[in-house]
Amino acid sequence: MSTFSGVSTALSSLIAQRQSLDVAAQNVANANTVGYTRQRATLVPVAGQSVPAMFATSPGVGQGTRTASVDRLGDVFLDAKVRSAGSSAAYLAARADAHATLEKSIGEPAGTGLAGQLSDFWSGWADVANGSDQGAARAVLLERGTAVATRLATLYSDARTQWQQARSTTSALVDRVNTAAESLAGLNEQILAIENSGGTAHELADQRDLLVTELAGLVGATTRVRQNGQVDVLVGGNALVTGKDASRLAVAGAGSFAQATGGQAVTVVWADRPDQPAGLEGGRVAGLLSVLAPPDRGGLLTEAAAGYDALATQVADQVNALHRGAVTPGGAPGGDFFTVTAGQPPALGLTVALTSGAQIGAGTAGAGAYDGSVATRIAALGASADGPDARWRSAVADLGVRTAGAVSRATVAGTALAAAEQQQLAGASVDLDEETVSMLAFQRAYEGAARVLTAIDEMLDTLINRTGIVGR
């Protein structure tokens, strides 16, 4: 224990308090930085040199303090919770969005949707039955038939457009996943290098955590921390990022709506093994894939399109079946009212086969030129329990129930995510009051250490300048 050891003790405190103040400054600076995790300088006392010897002179007083480490006050468990909640919330939100968009596109129950057009159509038949001698009623009926066909085609192409948009969104998101995975692998490498050289890379770790959270939201990624501090990212149990290496994902399968309605699924595969599906368990991409699925696997849009096709077929079949038994005012057989263009989905290919009102068959053979009995029977299809109207109504109600369910599930998952984020933030975010208090404490400690230095200085002054002058 030397005379001057007190100076170095005070110095150690000065250095440590200044470092702590630097950390506080960093915290305050990043109070609003997204993804920043607060840090704290951990000070440890430096023990005195006590040599276990009989004549050791050490008084057992410590040698001051030092900054043992600057810690990042994140919680891996809360982080994991945010990621798993984010993965399922993003999955459900993608599904809820798709449901809500489809629901808006059908335009019901506003009165101007398909239900209204079908009602107009049946009403047109009733008018022809009443006035089968009137060309106007016949012309109106043809137009209303065309309106029903056009509306069905619009519904179908709306579903197709939505599918194509979801498909291109999926591609864009998978590209984003690949970019994020590469950045993450790069960060892994940098962080390891910095830590190997004895530095701290907390800010880079913050960035890496942000990327992991983003990947969880996109493809339901989970993480595994290695012993050297690097983070491996797993998607569906396989590694997307291993240390400094990143794999790539790719979108495969159906590229067009026709392929999807034909039963081909859209899948996300590993780029280097295109026959190996990634098996996504959550995230927005998985939600989009479930929306894009073929009808037999519960794909929302393809199922809707199949429903439109069935409806178009039903309208054409039921009207044609009756119309074939009818005769025109000229006595010719009625034939088909609707045709479905071959090679097209029925909802898109449905057209009115007749070109003029005189071709409409309203009556039965031998019952007079102005007979409207068949037209009356066709008009009654609208009220039929197994008619197109009933099918459309139940389809609308079904979509409504499913949308309400999807939206409420997404809302619940969103609330869970918000709670998890709140918990994570509670641990990791910077509290300005707390930092202010810390700054006060560090400042005071710094002042104290400086005062100790002054005291030692004065003591030494006494020893050096004022001793040895006896009798001078």
Place this chain on the structure above:
Amino acid sequence: MTRITHATVQRSTLANLQANLHAAARLQAQMSSGTKISVPSDDPSGAHDLLRLRAEQRTTAQHQRNVADGDAWLATVDTALTQSLSIMRGARDLAVRAGSGALGPDAREALAAEVEARRDSLLQQANTTYSGRQVFAGTTAGPAFTADTSTTPPGYTWHGTGAAVTRQVGSESTVRVDADGSAVFGTGPTSAFAALDALAAAIRSGDSDMSAGIAAIDGHVSAMLEQVASVGARHHQVLEAKDVLATRSLTLTQQVSGVEDVDLAEVILQVQSQEVAYRGALGAAAKVLQPSLMDFLR
């Protein structure tokens, strides 16, 4: 205990404000659109009912139009029958006059000519049309009765097929709105026109026994009266259907309104209380987010 920082307070405040504003926007949308169900998921079963009720409204409106059309048809038929009856009764009077006393050939000729004029107006009545359609020809396109004047006496032909003109006045009820021309006027040599021709010929021939002609006219009059009764009964049916449909239309409108329309008083109240909650949230946010320890340290 959970650590609370400015960031968490800020975040939860924002989330609450968002939730408040979301609820307010929803209420505003309901109030401005006046409808509770703007997309099916707002109330799936309500949307289903709404579509069904709207279709029923359309069907009812169509039935109402059918009723108006049928009403006009039956009124036309009724008028034609009344006219025909008065023509026949006039002809009967002429027959009675011809048989009552010794008339000179000129007077007989005049009477016969009058009977023939009545036959022509009867034929006109038999070919009455409503908006271009023959009311006594059923579903046939051409005129109901034609007279072939090349033979003596002229031949009369009815062109109907017996197929009735009907109107749907309810989901399960149809009403015949024309009258069977053959039942009203008879066909061929047994028709009312042929009877009048025979009467005119009898008057011209100077035969004073008109009983055969009068009997034939009476037969046709009673046949017409039968049809008038039948048309009247059907007209009554149509008018009853009109009342039923009017009531049904009103009921449906009420039902649609019950499913779809917002209770304005309730929504306004909710909007008000939502606004209070929103103001409260804003005030709390302003109070909580403002101060920090810095304000109180020198």
